[in-house]
Amino acid sequence: MPESITQSIETLVHNALAELGEAHDSQTLDQWRVAYLGRRGRLTTILRGLSQLDLEERRAAGALGNKAKRSLEEHLDRRESEIRQVQLDRSAELDRLDVTLPGRPLSMGRLHPTTQVIREITSAFTAMGFSIVEGPEVEWDKYNFEMLNIPQGHPARDMWNTVWVDYQNESGERPMLLRTHTSPMQARVMEATKPPVRVIVPGKCYRYEATDATHEWHFYQVEGLAVDEGITFADLKGTLYEFARRLFGEERRVRFRCDYFPFVEPGVDMSIDCFACDGEGTSGCRICRDSGWIEIMGAGMVHPRVLAGVGYDTEKYTGFAFGLGPERIAMLKYGIDDIRLFYSNDLRFLRQF
Amino acid sequence: MRVPLSWLREYVDMSLPPDELAHRLTMAGVEVGDVIEIGSWDGCVVGQVLSVRPHLQADRLSLCQVATGVDQLEVVCGAPNVAPGQKICFARVGAVLYNTHTGRHEELKAARIRGVVSEGMICSELELGLGEGHEGIVVLPEDAPLGVPLDDYMGDTILELELTPNRLDCLSILGTAHEVAALTGKAVAHPEVAYPEGGPAVGDGVSISIADPDLCRRYTATVIRGISIGPSPAWMQERLTRAGVRPINNVVDVTNYVMLEFNQPLHAFDYQRVKERTVIVRRARPGESLTTLDGVERRLTSNILVIADANDPIGLGGVIGGANSEIGPDTTDVLLESATFDGPNNRETAQSLRLRTEATLRFEKGLRPELAPIALRRATQLIQQLAGGIVDQGIVDVFPGQEDSIKPVLLSAGKLKRVLGMDLEIGEAQRVLESLGFDCQLTGESSLLATVPYWRNDISIEEDLVEEVVRIVGYDSVPTTMLSTPIPYHQARPMTRLVAQVKDLLASAGMQEVINYPVISLEDLQRVVRDDEVTLPLRLSNPMNAEQAYLRPTLRASLLSTLAVNQGHGEGPFRLFEVGRVFNPRNGELPEERETAAGVLAGRRAETSWLTADGLLDFYDAKGVVDSVLGRLGVSATYEPAEDPSFAPGRCARVLADGTTLGVLGELHPGVISAFDLNAPQVSLWELDIDALSGAVHDTTREFQSLSRYPVATRDLALLAPSDVPEARIEQIMSQSRIVTSVELFDVYTGENVPEGSKSLAFHVNFQSRDQTLTAELVNRALDGILRNLERQVGASLRS
Numbered sequence A: 001m002p003e004s005i006t007q008s009i010e011t012l013v014h015n016a017l018a019e020l021g022e023a024h025d026s027q028t029l030d031q032w033r034v035a036y037l038g039r040r041g042r043l044t045t046i047l048r049g050l051s052q053l054d055l056e057e058r059r060a061a062g063a064l065g066n067k068a069k070r071s072l073e074e075h076l077d078r079r080e081s082e083i084r085q086v087q088l089d090r091s092a093e094l095d096r097l098d099v100t101l102p103g104r105p106l107s108m109g110r111l112h113p114t115t116q117v118i119r120e121i122t123s124a125f126t127a128m129g130f131s132i133v134e135g136p137e138v139e140w141d142k143y144n145f146e147m148l149n150i151p152q153g154h155p156a157r158d159m160w161n162t163v164w165v166d167y168q169n170e171s172g173e174r175p176m177l178l179r180t181h182t183s184p185m186q187a188r189v190m191e192a193t194k195p196p197v198r199v200i201v202p203g204k205c206y207r208y209e210a211t212d213a214t215h216e217w218h219f220y221q222v223e224g225l226a227v228d229e230g231i232t233f234a235d236l237k238g239t240l241y242e243f244a245r246r247l248f249g250e251e252r253r254v255r256f257r258c259d260y261f262p263f264v265e266p267g268v269d270m271s272i273d274c275f276a277c278d279g280e281g282t283s284g285c286r287i288c289r290d291s292g293w294i295e296i297m298g299a300g301m302v303h304p305r306v307l308a309g310v311g312y313d314t315e316k317y318t319g320f321a322f323g324l325g326p327e328r329i330a331m332l333k334y335g336i337d338d339i340r341l342f343y344s345n346d347l348r349f350l351r352q353f
Numbered sequence B: 001m002r003v004p005l006s007w008l009r010e011y012v013d014m015s016l017p018p019d020e021l022a023h024r025l026t027m028a029g030v031e032v033g034d035v036i037e038i039g040s041w042d043g044c045v046v047g048q049v050l051s052v053r054p055h056l057q058a059d060r061l062s063l064c065q066v067a068t069g070v071d072q073l074e075v076v077c078g079a080p081n082v083a084p085g086q087k088i089c090f091a092r093v094g095a096v097l098y099n100t101h102t103g104r105h106e107e108l109k110a111a112r113i114r115g116v117v118s119e120g121m122i123c124s125e126l127e128l129g130l131g132e133g134h135e136g137i138v139v140l141p142e143d144a145p146l147g148v149p150l151d152d153y154m155g156d157t158i159l160e161l162e163l164t165p166n167r168l169d170c171l172s173i174l175g176t177a178h179e180v181a182a183l184t185g186k187a188v189a190h191p192e193v194a195y196p197e198g199g200p201a202v203g204d205g206v207s208i209s210i211a212d213p214d215l216c217r218r219y220t221a222t223v224i225r226g227i228s229i230g231p232s233p234a235w236m237q238e239r240l241t242r243a244g245v246r247p248i249n250n251v252v253d254v255t256n257y258v259m260l261e262f263n264q265p266l267h268a269f270d271y272q273r274v275k276e277r278t279v280i281v282r283r284a285r286p287g288e289s290l291t292t293l294d295g296v297e298r299r300l301t302s303n304i305l306v307i308a309d310a311n312d313p314i315g316l317g318g319v320i321g322g323a324n325s326e327i328g329p330d331t332t333d334v335l336l337e338s339a340t341f342d343g344p345n346n347r348e349t350a351q352s353l354r355l356r357t358e359a360t361l362r363f364e365k366g367l368r369p370e371l372a373p374i375a376l377r378r379a380t381q382l383i384q385q386l387a388g389g390i391v392d393q394g395i396v397d398v399f400p401g402q403e404d405s406i407k408p409v410l411l412s413a414g415k416l417k418r419v420l421g422m423d424l425e426i427g428e429a430q431r432v433l434e435s436l437g438f439d440c441q442l443t444g445e446s447s448l449l450a451t452v453p454y455w456r457n458d459i460s461i462e463e464d465l466v467e468e469v470v471r472i473v474g475y476d477s478v479p480t481t482m483l484s485t486p487i488p489y490h491q492a493r494p495m496t497r498l499v500a501q502v503k504d505l506l507a508s509a510g511m512q513e514v515i516n517y518p519v520i521s522l523e524d525l526q527r528v529v530r531d532d533e534v535t536l537p538l539r540l541s542n543p544m545n546a547e548q549a550y551l552r553p554t555l556r557a558s559l560l561s562t563l564a565v566n567q568g569h570g571e572g573p574f575r576l577f578e579v580g581r582v583f584n585p586r587n588g589e590l591p592e593e594r595e596t597a598a599g600v601l602a603g604r605r606a607e608t609s610w611l612t613a614d615g616l617l618d619f620y621d622a623k624g625v626v627d628s629v630l631g632r633l634g635v636s637a638t639y640e641p642a643e644d645p646s647f648a649p650g651r652c653a654r655v656l657a658d659g660t661t662l663g664v665l666g667e668l669h670p671g672v673i674s675a676f677d678l679n680a681p682q683v684s685l686w687e688l689d690i691d692a693l694s695g696a697v698h699d700t701t702r703e704f705q706s707l708s709r710y711p712v713a714t715r716d717l718a719l720l721a722p723s724d725v726p727e728a729r730i731e732q733i734m735s736q737s738r739i740v741t742s743v744e745l746f747d748v749y750t751g752e753n754v755p756e757g758s759k760s761l762a763f764h765v766n767f768q769s770r771d772q773t774l775t776a777e778l779v780n781r782a783l784d785g786i787l788r789n790l791e792r793q794v795g796a797s798l799r800s
């Protein structure tokens, strides 16, 4: 085989590949394919010139030519896909989204913060075996006061300024009221159920009181009651401690001090150490007013007169009761400084929760 | 109750820092709301005015030589009452005092006043923070020690107690002293009471009887003759003032002083003005009246207990005295009363007369009768000491209620264990109780009998003693355990769950929950309900204000008011809902409280966005919410046209399920929109009775339908129907075919190419069988049947 043919094929391949590297679009590629591999392309022309060679030489040169052809075709394919990829990338670049533009607005509803906090509170207790019950918001004096060891004329009635319903019974008494606490359900539940009892009672309450940043005349309470044989103050401590940890964190400590509610004896209120200043009470803590402690609920052992009033055997059964204000819990958790925000229903407030 | 520590220390040796004492009291149930310091008068001493001469340049000023114990200084003073020889409160240059001109606390500087340098100041009450007076200087008693720092001489700390109603005992200094003693391990020293009785036997001079022993358990009295009325001594005035009581005269001050000391309210009558020297404790008679010490003439009723002489009332027992027997400057003989009145009756009288006094504050809580003679003797002693006079021999003591005194209370270690869940030795309980003044007798190995001290009225059962013990030993000593009894079985109230579910579904449907007061005005109510539909709602006797006087029988009015408020802050979208109770009056019973849900939709359909979503929220948005929520609850509701005064005519639907009305849905009547000052052109509202809804929710009947293995065939159907045929009726007819699985309306059209009185409706109708692949023939046959039914039943036909 003449050197010249080998030479010219090699030169051609060399030139072709160099040119291919310069091709950046499909049109140039097409021209290139026609120029080298087309029916009248340069390789074909070289191979056509082989006819003048003898058979042996023709075969060798043909093999060389075919190899060159396959190689050029492979390079063409590769180059083609390279160019396609580049083109794809370029068009993607043109269609790029501004991912920072706002999404299509969806209307998302929310539950009132009080509802949310009540659920948080009740679920802490249902996890400890308490069941949710509810009672009437309009009550009789009997359930709101008398059965809770607060008889007519008892000075402790001053603790609950009452909104009365304009209703007079046949004896001329006016015993219908808006319940001042959820505690009437203690009497109602026990009246309707034999022990054991373990319930939690969320609901609205009302007091005849001027409103200010920390007082609402309309508010919620969550009441709890557990009565059975062998329930002690130590169980009360454990239950409420567990509650405090679930709501305010594992590290919380609790403190009990003596307090008075006519339907419990002994009566206490429970504080947690301040989560804002870690109970340090360092100056300027707005949450605990530098005391290091935050009162969160009243509690106590159910008064024997309350148990006896619903026909429970006071020698056999003991129990504890507690009550807390979900708004206060929400105010502590979210740093809300005015309770009146809850029921003025300003969406700018409600949408924060 | 204000407790000056200087007074408290007279009975109990107490050296704790005030803040620590306040903390211990608070933890034990006697809450200290505030610790008020009187003093911090750095640079002030007891001084003495040596001489006073007029200031030459100013009439109203004088120049005083003041002795300070170490030196003599010249001071300018503007007070009219300054005089040589007076002991006074002297502030040196450098002392920090209240400046009456600037209204601030400032350092006192040497000042040149009209040409004379004043080297200090003689102080008034205002500058020392003792009171409001600054016209005159404070004049100290003659025996005030010259040169002693004022803090040491008259500084004090006052504990402001915020007492719960059970702790009557701590309305007195001695009661508080017992509490302090128990908390600090100290003993209480009661004042010694002894006085000469130089007069005749007390029974000769006065006749006392109790006509109504149910309202007066004990009445004790003494007579003191020949006294002279005048001011009480400075120490007593100071104590009264610090405790918050205004001094009046020596006799009245003693009664107040002993009340603060022992808790027993006392009353002094002018003995000479008690007719026939007779006192009768009785209910007022019809028509009687009395002008009380506050100058008010009060008409009395038979529920009111009076202290009467032979003829007329001379006081309201345990409330206030009468002007007709008042102690005056000329009083010489005093009848001193110390009695035990009935708590509830006393409270009722105070409430009915709107007259709550220091006396009723105590009597209403039920003072112990044992206290009456103790306080009587103490007050008699002090009157005799301070006002002179001769005391009649003995005391009058009428005591019809002697039988029902508080019995000793048993306490066992078993009870302590049963209530507290901790082991406590009975000896430990005894130690605690005795420190509180109980008299304890061990009645066995593990129980004791406690006699309740006369100053406590709140201990009557064993649990009370348990609290006494635990509040002193501290709640930290009680173990912390978890409930170990089995969890009681409880069938959850379905309504509670349904309400929670409805709230969740509404929120997920894009609605924001609000919570309103359940009270409205009658005017607002009448704007949203037909007059003849409502029985008058329940009215409150003492509403917070006139706009909140009625318990709402519907949520509509409150929700619309809330919308109005929020429309002031933006353009929406507003999707608000409330779930709450409505109240329906019932005769002689508590009202029916029905759980109700209501929602209101107004404003733009979507938040402002670069992706447009045009339009205002309308009827069909509201219906979409209602229908989705009901559907999710498994309730297939139907909607039929209804008329309701809240809604625009023709734009209101009744929501029904199984033939029961669940509620109502519609676009508000323009009149309602303007009555509630709403600013949207259209406002949609719905209200659902959740109690009724609960009857329509068949949770237990929900049953799984296996998924068909055969393909769905869909046909599009364009129908021409008379305009008055409800679309729901057409869907209902189509759905009657056994193999129709769903019908989707995708177009409603009237206008061009649709004949007058008709409308065009276009549906996708989906066919599927449970047991075979539907052939075109089967589908066509079903379609023919549907078209026949439509034609026959509602006059609808295929649109050509």
Ligand SMILES: [Zn+2]
Residues within 6 Å of the ligand: A274, A275, A276, A277, A278, A279, A280, A281, A282, A285, A286, A287, A288, A289, A290, A291, A292, A293
């Ligand atoms: Zn803090």
